[in-house]
Structure formats: C-alpha cells, structure tokens
Amino acid sequence: MRLALNLGYLTGRPDPGEVLALARHAEQLGFASVWAAEAYGSDSPSVLAWLAGQTTTIGLGSAVMQVPGRTPAMTAMTAATIDLLSGGRFRLGLGVSGPQVSEGWHGVRFDAPLARTRAYVEVVRAALARETVRHAGPHFELPLPDGPGKALRLSFQPVRDHVPLYLAAVGPRNVALAGEVADGWLAVFVDPSSAAEQLDQVRLGRARAGLDLDGFDVVATVPLSVGPDPDACAEPVRAYAALYVGGMGSREQNFYFSLAVRMGFGDEAAQVQDLYLAGRARDAASAVPYALLERTSLLGDRDRVAAGLARLGDAGVTTCAVVPHGRTLDERLTALTTAAEALELVGP
Template sequence: MRLGLNLGYLTPGVSPEDQLIWARAAEHLGFDVLWVAEAYGSDAPTILAWIAGQTTRIGLGSAVMQIPARSPAATAMTAATLDTLSGGRFRLGLGVSGPQVSEGWHGVRFAHPLGRTREYVDIVRMALGRHEVAYAGRHHQLPLPDGPGKALRLALRPARHDLPVYLAAVGPRNLELAGEIADGWLGVFVAADALAEPLAAIARGRARGGRAEIPFDVVASVPVSVGDDPSPAGIAACADAVRPYTALYVGGMGSRDRNFYNDLAGRLGYPDAAAVVQDLYLAGRPRDAAAAVPLELIDRTALLGPVDRIAAGMRAYADAGVTTLAVTLSTMDQAAGVSTLESVAQAYQQWRSSARGSGSGT
C-alpha cells in the first residue's frame, strides 16, 4: 500500500502557499502521489500545473476533474499537457459530480451518468492514444454529422499514451463501471471493515471488461487527525476536527432527495443519523449537523489519535485491499499540516516495519 495526500481544493482558510508547502513536505517525506480536487471554486488542473513546476518526484492526480465541466477532448488535452509538464507524473481522475453542481453550475443535465461516463472515457483514451477521434455514441458524436468538422488527432505527443484513468464512484453500478473501464477507483468515506462489498462490485466490472489480470489501484481518501491521547476522550477530540468535513458531505453535498454520500452513510449502517445530519445541514445549522455525526462513523472512515493507532488503521486498510491511502488534512494551519504529514509518515513506516516483520503486505 502506497501513501498519498489529498489536498482537496482551495478554501477561504487554505492558501495556495499552504498547499504548496504541504505538497513539498509530502514529497520530502516519500509520499507516492498528491491529489487535487475541484467543485465550484478552484479548478484542479491549474493547481496541479503550479505544483508540478515546483516538485520533482511525487505523482500528481486529479480527484477529480469533473466530467460535466469539460468536453472529453478538452480533458484529454489537459491531461496530456499536465503529463508532459510533470514529466509523466499525472493520473487522470474523473467523476460526474452531482446533479446540483452538474446542472446548477455547469448547465449539464445529470441524466444517464453511467452511459455518459463510459463514452467520455472512450473518447479521452482515444485522444490520448493519438488516434483520429471519430465517435458515434448516444451522448457524444465526433465530428458532428451535419457540419464542416472532421476527425482530428491530438497534436501534442504526451509523455505516455497509457496515462492511467481513475473514476470516483460511490454506488454499486458506478463501482462496476470503474472496474470495467478504469485503472483505479477513487473512494471516499471508505471503511476498512466494509470494503469487501465495493471491491466485489469492482471485481465484477473488471471481469466483464476483461481487465481482471490488469493492475488496479484502490485509492481510499481518508481524513487524518493526530493527537497524543489514546483514551476515548482523546479520540473523540480528534474526531471533532473531522466532523465538519463529514457533515458537509453527508448533509450538504446534494439535495434532500439525491445525496450519494448520505446514501453511503446509510449503507455503512447509519441511515437514521445520516437523515438527522442532512436535516440539520439543510436547515442552515452546519455546527449542529457536525455534532450529530456518529463518532463511530468518523472513527471507521478516518485515522484518529496517536501514531501507533494510525499505524494500526493503515494496517486495516492495507489488509482490506486498499493500494493507495490518500490522507486528507483536518487542519487549515500550515505548520500543523506539516506536523500531521510527519506523523502520518512515521505511522506509515511503523506499519511497513510491522508488515515486513510479519511477512504480510508491502
């Protein structure tokens, strides 16, 4: 299992300089990959290009670039450019976002997300492979059949023709699609003790797509909150730093009728609590929503507490099948973020040492 850092996107409390400091710290500490997100604020490619020019080794990935935000050809151009600028370090993570962002921000209907994603990835791969892009799908037609356009080939020669493509997925059908057409899965709110079901869905997709023997990267994005006190009170205090993040997704990322993260919390065993969190968040009470998130849900989907407890959590994720553990900082303070990354690296080395000693995992 490799170690990654998910920087998310810029927020009012996090500056570009903060993100760069954390990126450089992660590279120095031996992290394998750095992921950057986008919603309806900062975009992922710009931040990635900026960091690419100021790092040398660490992998760089989008988690995610939004499918409704760009045509597949534009995404292929951006991916090829980022891979070229970074010397072959880029990983393309894609996601359909949600209906609120897709329709409210980008003006793109959210209908048929599976079919649109399949066609989108087809075209991106075709373009990155420097084939002439001619495609007759239900959702995409290139070139348009009734105009002067012609099939074109990507003019840039990217660093790699086989640039890895990842899909963010939450529901079972999306997970199967990720296994069928992608090189990796970007998972969020991943509980090690509940990973068997999503991995089974991915395996079904891989078998259907004839990709069962091809390496597949299972990326779990996991919040981390470090504290020295291993007591229940100490773990609860660490969880408090994660509460706003969990409440935002479970309560606020979507409408009352369509919130994939709320559904996921329900599948993890907390449907009633998830409904309460959503009610409070949508009523304009985010602090109360955060307080209503069950401690157990946070503890199962985050790394909390002292270094040795975090190392044990890493062991559980590795044993469950995670191949890249991408930690998300639960602090907006620059120095505290660096300190957290140092503790994560220490925990990772502790887990690696114990895994080598027991002869299990790498």
C-alpha cells in the same frame, strides 16, 4: 500500500503557499502522489499544473476533473499537457459530480451518468492514444455529421503511451464501472470492515473487461487528525463529514448520504441531513456519530494511525490519500510526518 496527499479544494482564504508546502513535504516523505479536487470553486488542473513546476517526483492526480465541466477532448488535452509539463507524473481522475453541480453550475443534464461516463472515457482514451477521434452516440458525436468539422487527433506526442485514468465512484454500479473502464477507483468514506462489498463490485467490473485486480489502484481518501485523544481528533473532521453526508446533494439525491445508510448509519445520516439542509451546519457536524468518523478516518497518535493504515491495507486499499487536519500549517505538516512514520510501523 502507498501514501498520498489529498489537498481538497482551495478555499480562497489560506495562503496557497500552504498547499505547496504540504505537497513538497509529502514529496520529501516519499508519498506516491498528491491529489487536487474541484466542485464549483477552484479547479483541479490549475492547481496541479502549478504544483508540477514546483515539485520533481511526486505524482499529480485530479480528484477529480468533472465530466460535465469539460468536453472529453478538452480533458484529454489538459491531461496530456500536465503530463508533459510534469515529466509523466499525471493521473487523470474523473467524476460525474452530482445533479446540483452538473445542472446548476455547468448547465448539463444529469441523465444516464454511467452511460455518459463510459462514452466520455472512450473519447478521452482515444484522444490520449493519438487516435483520430470518431465517436457516435447519444452523449458525444465527433465529428458533428452536418457541418464542416472533421475527425482530428491530438496534435502533439504525449510523453507517455498511457496516462492512468481513475473514476470517483460511490454507488455500486458506478464502482463496478470504475473496475471495468479505469485503472483505479477514487473512493471516499472507506470503512475497512465493510469494504469487501465495494471491492466485489470492482472485481465484477474487472471481470467484464477480462481483467483482475492486479495493477488496479484503489485510492481511499481518508481524513487524518493526529493527537493523543481520538475523540478530540474527531472534532475537526465533523464539518467535512457533515458537508458530504448532509449537504453534498439534495434530500432526494445525495450519494454520500446513501453510502452512510448502507454503512448502517441511516438514522444518524437523516438527522445530519435534516440539520444541514435547515442551515444548521454546526449542529449537523455535532450530530455526525463518532463511530462513522472512527471507521472512516485516521484519528489519534502514531500507533492508532498505524493500526488504521493496516486495516485499510488488509481491506484492499492500495493508496491511502490522507486529508490532514489541523489548526495550523505546522500541525498539518506534522500529521503527514506521523502518517509516514506510521506506515513504516506497518511494514511492507
């Protein structure tokens, strides 16, 4: 199993130089990749292009580039450009986001997300392969049949024949789609004790494509909080968990809430959601059960982190993308060092 760094979103408050310091430290430690996120604030390609010019070896991944936010051709152009600028280090992670962001921010109906994603991937793949792009379907029609447009192909030669493509997925059908059409799966809130069911969905998708798990990258985004007391380490992770379980979506449609329910935390997730949607984010964070955090995070000293990494590896995770928590940059840098040392304890 490899280590990676997930930077999350730029908030606009901390010095962006801290993001660069984390990425460079991860590179020095031998991390395989660094990932940047987007929702309705900072965008991931800008961050990754910035990092591409200031790093040399570490992989650069979008987790994610939002499907409703760009045409598939624009995504292919961006992916090919960052891959060129970085010397072939880019990984294209895609996600459909949710109905609130898709419709409220991008103005794109959140309908048939699986079919839309499948069609989107087909166009992106064709464009990155420098095929003359033609696509007919209800979601994308290229070129338009009733105007002056003509079928085009990417106008420069990408640095690689194949840019690795990942799908962020939470629900079972979307996880299966990742297995079928992508090179990897971007997963969150991975509980090693129940990951087998999700990996079965990946295998189902791979089988549809006539493939197995060989070479498929299972990337788990995992909060990392280092210290002598696991309970205290869980505290800074609570707000992160509450945002996703309680606030990342509506009461009627929140994929992360549904995942928490499937993990056996139905009553607790409902309480977190009630509090969060009532505007009581701090109370919602306090209501997140420690058991959920302990099962889906790396909390404690180096030995506990090593044990958690071992469980993730045994569960089928091939890349652990840690989200370092800490009050200061030095604490977050130290957390990355601890994770690297812990992985050495786990061994090959």
